[in-house]
Amino acid sequence: MSSSPGKGSAFTLYLPDVLLPESVAPLATPVSPAVPVVRGTTPAILRPVSAPERRISPAAHQLDGATVLIVDDDVRNVFALTSALEMHGLQVLYSDNGAEGIRLLAEHPEVDIVLMDAMMPDQDGYETTRGIRRNKRFQDLPVVFLTAKAMPGDRESALGAGATDYITKPVDLDELIRLMARWVNAAETEAERG
């Protein structure tokens, strides 16, 4: 990626362990050889998409101006996901841990939907979601889980913890946008009915 200047696709994310050898090899710094072990572990949030243009789907239109809170400790993936969501007109709030995520939520009543990483150190996504649901104000807030693996039972544990929906990484951006639009609109309709 770094060998293609000016490519700049907001929708493209390569696996970290693909990026590394390319970006470090010519440097030959003494620190780098130990690094790949640390980095190969996390799968990308987004599936690579080749089109760099901003694509406006009807679902994306419905999300224009909406606010999303992302709670995820993997900043590489969050940065790529944030770029993509911002291109669709969303406001993005971010926290790298569950406790701060809950604090941000309390400070920002404008949050329309939460994207929650299932696996985080300390307080994981399940525990964080249970914490969110304990607050009456957030009982109907859409909380969508992002999980690395599609293990049988994961969906059930996510829903059991209070998640609204569930999407597996690497995330297909169009699918995520459609899913988010569905839940944000459902919540708005609910609010209008009182």
Added chain:
Amino acid sequence: MADRAKALLVDDRRDNLMALEAILQGLPVQAVAVESGEAALKQLLVDDFAVILLDAQMPNMDGFETASHIKRRERTRHVPILFLTAADRDAQLALRGYAVGAVDYLTKPFDPWVLRAKVSIFVDLWNKSQQLKAQADAARERDAQWQRLTETVDEAARVLRAGGANAAAEALALLEKARWG
């Protein structure tokens, strides 16, 4: 004027960060120091910066990878990046810095006054662009207000032209409402 300009300082070594902070002392800029590329990206998710001073060689996410993430996000791609590196012998490094979109490059040890001068230019630029943004907002607001007033004048004229016992009072009410809310 909105926020004070902020500079993001990224270096895996604490003593380097402290030196950078000392160099920027007295400039109209708030220094935010972080010790990794990951932490830099986290800062950029929650704040806007006038300039980024980025150490090229860091463990895990190095400066080049950090810069490539920054350049791929619309909201951060225009933030000027000054690369700092110790590898002064390797001209390739400078080229790689420019390739990922760095606006400038300093090799350590560098002259603190040169760094100060460069940073203050970017801070000036940032302040000017903030002023432009504020002026653009004000202009938009004035346009909207002008539009509202024009529409009300038209409406009041229609009411007056239609005549009737209460026409003058109605037109007056419309105009005063538009003027004073």
